[in-house]
Amino acid sequence: MTHDDITADTVSGPGGKPPGPSAVRPATVDADADAESTGRDTAPSPADAALPPELAPAALALFGDRLDLAAAYAELLATDGVVRGLIGPREAPRIWDRHLLNCAAVAERIPSGATVLDVGSGAGLPGLVLAIARPDLTVTLIEPLARRTSFLIEVVERLGLARSVRVFRGRADEAASGSSGREPISGDVVTARAVAPLDRLAGWSLPLAVRGGRLLALKGSSAAAEIEEHAEVVARLGGGEPTVQLCGVGVIDPPTTVVEIVRERMVGPARPAAKKRARGGRSRRG
Numbered sequence: 230m231t232h233d234d235i236t237a238d239t240v241s242g243p244g245g246k247p248p249g250p251s252a253v254r255p256a257t258v259d260a261d262a263d264a265e266s267t268g269r270d271t272a273p274s275p276a277d278a279a280l281p282p283e284l285a286p287a288a289l290a291l292f293g294d295r296l297d298l299a300a301a302y303a304e305l306l307a308t309d310g311v312v313r314g315l316i317g318p319r320e321a322p323r324i325w326d327r328h329l330l331n332c333a334a335v336a337e338r339i340p341s342g343a344t345v346l347d348v349g350s351g352a353g354l355p356g357l358v359l360a361i362a363r364p365d366l367t368v369t370l371i372e373p374l375a376r377r378t379s380f381l382i383e384v385v386e387r388l389g390l391a392r393s394v395r396v397f398r399g400r401a402d403e404a405a406s407g408s409s410g411r412e413p414i415s416g417d418v419v420t421a422r423a424v425a426p427l428d429r430l431a432g433w434s435l436p437l438a439v440r441g442g443r444l445l446a447l448k449g450s451s452a453a454a455e456i457e458e459h460a461e462v463v464a465r466l467g468g469g470e471p472t473v474q475l476c477g478v479g480v481i482d483p484p485t486t487v488v489e490i491v492r493e494r495m496v497g498p499a500r501p502a503a504k505k506r507a508r509g510g511r512s513r514r515g
């Protein structure tokens with residue numbers, strides 16, 4: 230089996246431009262773009278993942294007694310994640326504010342004991358962070374790229390999260406409909422960061438939510454404009470009125486901006502066009 234052959238089925242138990250804390254310039258974890266823009270060839274060091282003292286109160290508030298686990302994940306991202314091209318070298322020193330704390334703040338919108346599906350997890354953001362911050366959650370990381378899912382699988386094992394976190398290798402639509410003999414999956418909450426514009430994201434994500442469940446899309450400064458542009462499509466997909474939620478107010482600065490959409494109606498996939506009928510009202514193929 231090659232590296233690229235690893236599928237979700239081999240896993241037990243359970244990477245655009247992610248919106249960072251900057252309301253103006255979104256953060257990115259795109260390693261290739263980062264390396265190109267800096268021209269740097271930085272050797273990763275665990276020290277890059279050290280929690281900055283000024284962020285310690287926020288980290289403690291968001292991770293509580295799971296702070297050590299969050300620190301272990303930060304170190305894996307800043308070392309293996311950089312070496313394997315999942316995180317740009319420039320992201321390593323800002324892993325806590327732009328990524329871990331930014332994602333963990335969203336936990337306040339997730340009910341106790343919820344099942345969470347994270348679409349386009351990349352290196353585990355935000356799904357893995359939520360699983361670390363909230364041991365009561367059951368989280369599935371949905372990611373089509375083998376290089377990313379193999380990293381996720383290893384991190385889940387190394388952090389001892391296999392009981393609450395599962396990795397699904399595939400696209401969101403494959404997860405929703407079931408494919409390759411896999412059962413369709415659904416959850417109370419669907420999360421996504423830096424995956425697609427709101428219309429496409431809603432098309433992929435709402436079918437994954439149970440009725441009354443919700444999509445939490447981490448969107449940064451584009452949130453209001455995206456809602457205005459795509460509200461009609463969202464409604465056609467069965468979504469309620471999208472709202473903008475600020476998470477982590479008073480804990481992180483700036484708070485995380487999330488577009489929240491409740492799945493109000495179950496809308497099926499588009500039906501194929503009706504067959505043309507021959508004269509006399511009968512289908513041409515009989």
Ligand SMILES: C[S@@+](CC[C@H](N)C(=O)[O-])C[C@H]1O[C@@H](n2cnc3c(N)ncnc32)[C@H](O)[C@@H]1O
Pocket residue numbers: 244245246247258348349350351352353354355371372373374377399400401402421422423424433
């Ligand atoms: C820019 S990365 C963001 C990764 C991560 N969410 C973050 O914030 O760092 C976008 C990710 O979405 C994944 N992706 C793209 N299309 C997808 C789809 N249809 N279903 C699930 N994941 C998808 C890509 O493979 C990639 O890992």
